[in-house]
Amino acid sequence: MSREVRPPGVVRWLIAKLTPAEYEDAVLGDVEEEFVERRASPNGGTVRAYMWAWRQVMNRDVWRLRSEARRALRGEGRPMSVLDMMGVEFRQAVRVLRRNPGYAAAAVGTLIIGLGAATTIFSVLNGLFLRPIPGVESPSTLASVQASEFGGAFGVASYVDYIDLRERSQAFSEMAAFKPRRVDAAASGVPEPVEAVMATSTYFDVVGVDPLLGRFFDSSVDRGAGAHPEVVLTEGLWRRWFGEDPGAVGRSITLNGLSYTVIGVSPARFRGTSLMSSPELFVPMTMQPHLMPTSGNLLESRGWGGVEIVGKLAPGTSSEAAAAEMRTLGEALGLEYPRSNGERAYTAVGFREAAVPSYVRGPALQVGTLLAGVVAAVWLVVCLNVSNLFLARSIRRRRELAIRVAVGAGRGRVVGQLVGEFMLIAILAAFGGAAFAQALGMAISSQPLPIVFDIGVDGRTIAFVAFMALVTGLLCSLIPALTLASRAPRDVTTPASGPRPERRRWPSRLLIMGQVTVSVVLVFTTGLLAQTLANLAGAERGFDSSHIITARFDPSLQGYDAEQTARFYQRLVEETGALPGVRTVALADGLPAASEFGSDGWFIRNASDPERSTSMSASAVSTNFFSVMGIPIVAGRGFTDGDVPGAVPALLVNEAAATIIEERTGRPAVGEALGMNGPGGPFLEVVGVVGDSRSGRVTNASPFIYGAHEQALALGLGGTRMVVMLKGSADMGELSGPLRDAAARVDPNVSATDVVTMDAFLDGLLAVERLTVTVLGTSSMVALGLAALGLYGLLAYLVAQRTREFGIRVALGAASESLQRIVLVEALVLSASGLVLGGVLVSVLVGWTEGFLVGVSPADPVTIVLSVAAVMVVTLVAAYTPSVRAARADPVVAMRAE
């Protein structure tokens, strides 16, 4: 039997819902009948029939039939259905807004600012913490296994532990280990630095990704260190290097100088499992000894491998159960291998949570909370402002509303009408707000960020903006509407204009005061944070960053040994030193920023408690580093050309480290010695003390140790990955090209990365602070501007109302200055009340802002004076025009009204 031919169910349902009961059968029957006929006709009859059926409900006629039928029934007392009422309300709202385009535009525009700002912040936090990782099939069934040592934060794990955990785990049906790593890669020609991920064969299976082309790793790649030079390209790299040629599979590319066979391509959607990097290729984990030549073989050492582990939960297992199992297995490993695992604990955390590591999560949440607070403040000002606008407009319509009540409209209908009108505004603003957030999100994404994430508008964002629009709409309209509706019957007798009974308009005054209050808080906080930023940027760094351009190199990627590395850097210094405009060239392990260096435990030879190690950072530098950076030698000597391999190894320490050494030994630092291998030595001699240096958010110099580059290399204490610093006498920004060329002349296979002037680098350390101040500054400008507009509107209205009174005053001999004063005082009283309330609010929020401040007190008097002055100036500007209008009051005009 063939399927019954009927119009789409939705169409039938809509007809049944929308047509009045007495027409329902007739209309439905007609539509069904004709639909069947139309479908039977040849040449695309089916498509046309469906389009026709839809047209029957998607038009105004259905609604017209409703009101027509209602008109037919009028007099029989049939009440309106909710649907009817909403339809009427909606049409009425559209009509009202069309008649008042200025009001509508002002309200919608203001709301867009509030909703757009809130939505932007929401979409950033959404992208960071909520949005699923693209391309990962079912993230809820995945968990990340993390380790911690000595009770520290949980994070990366060890590869050999992974093998044991995978073998013993029941909670995970499969596990995979992976490790991101930057490599020098080339399809042909000069290699470029590329983000790679070393992964076990199970990786793609666990995350649920299928190859776009070719295949992924088979299980054989998990055995035999260095035996599987295979590579999977991401779709992006495949397109960039092979122009989407399917023949790329089977071809070879070089990674760190060794040839790898392309076995497959991963789909474009998949961009790795972390928000912190976006890998371009994948290689087997077993290639680690080749890709990380200086780190030794992590595949066999139970030591700290820095490997990430992700697992697919066995059916029916919760991530809590998996976490418990990992804890137990971790303890078991600790008992079996007390030397390596004694202080190591394991756990499992949610996959999405692990995509943002804790060192990003913390600061991001902190800044996110601040921004969310700021946006909430702006939103509040917007609501108060629009509420005031709405109130002012509705008051003008009091008579209309009163008459409606008088002729029998229920109060509910009147409130419904006002709220309905406002909801239409809120809906329009929601669309604008979403577009605003999309545009701002795109602007944010185009910035160079260390995080790869989607900010665009998604379902969650739309739900958020819809919810916000609803709340905003109700908040802004419900109270004014209720107030007006309750007063409505009395207002019938009130004339639309002319003399009125005493009207203080205190609701408007309160709303304006609220706006001033929030603006004060924003302006004041901006002031404090701007000073913090200035303090950080202008802080005495202890070194001279001007006229320096820097670049990073890592010749160990090409398999250089210590001697080759030393020769490479010697030649690099010669080549780059010969560039025009370059005076000297220095080398260092990293740029002077706290985040550049890890710290180690150092033992002090003659300390009173020699068993105790002190955590200090260390860097290998060239002998001329201190003169190039302008760091003074405070005591002892600096490095000399005599500090070469073979000579007695020498160390320099900064003042902070020298203070610690002196405290622990009771003797001057110069002449003391430090070691890393334990209280028994060996020790390296401290030959001098240099000045402290600081940067970024760090204001207290941390203890720091410097070793001579070539000695450090020979002793195996680092010095392979170095930053080259070219010092000149003018702006060095233009030298990035020549610098790369010079480096390519030394060895074209060792690529220069992160070529940047030192000033720009230091600037970048304060990027988050700068962004925060910019956002806060913009927000407080917007808030203050809106408050000023609201104040202006209120004063203009009051002056217009009191025209008669002012005229009489003039007639009785009042000077125009005194009239102007009345208005200005009114304005200043409003602002002053807002200021006082704002002051109270600021003092409540002190504890919260304090954490963001550097070198400025949360009750900084200068900032207080400046904020008060700013608000007062804005108040006077807003009040000026209305006050002048008051001063020009004409007694004749006033009397004529009598």
Add this chain to the structure above:
Amino acid sequence: MRDYLNDFEQLVLLSVLRLGSDAYGGAIRRDLEDTARRSVTVASIYVALSRLEQQGRCRSWMSDPTPVRGGKAKKHYALEPDGVRALRDAKSALERMWSGVGDTLDAVES
């Protein structure tokens, strides 16, 4: 009450007249489409008919449900004396207006 028919009401009433005992919503809609070349929705037919019924120009009744049309009944319409009068008025108004301008129309067009 408006004492004349607008253009659309006139077409709908004419169709009721033409279709006789077969005058129900769907048939009228098709007649307007086929004969008058007006493409309109089902609902708009009933909007006009509802108004005409209130004006006493036609009457309606529901037929028995039929197995076709999803088992739905048809709403049938027939002219009332007021409807017949209104159609006559409309016709003579049009005829008076048209008398003698046929040649003028041709002249304007050429």
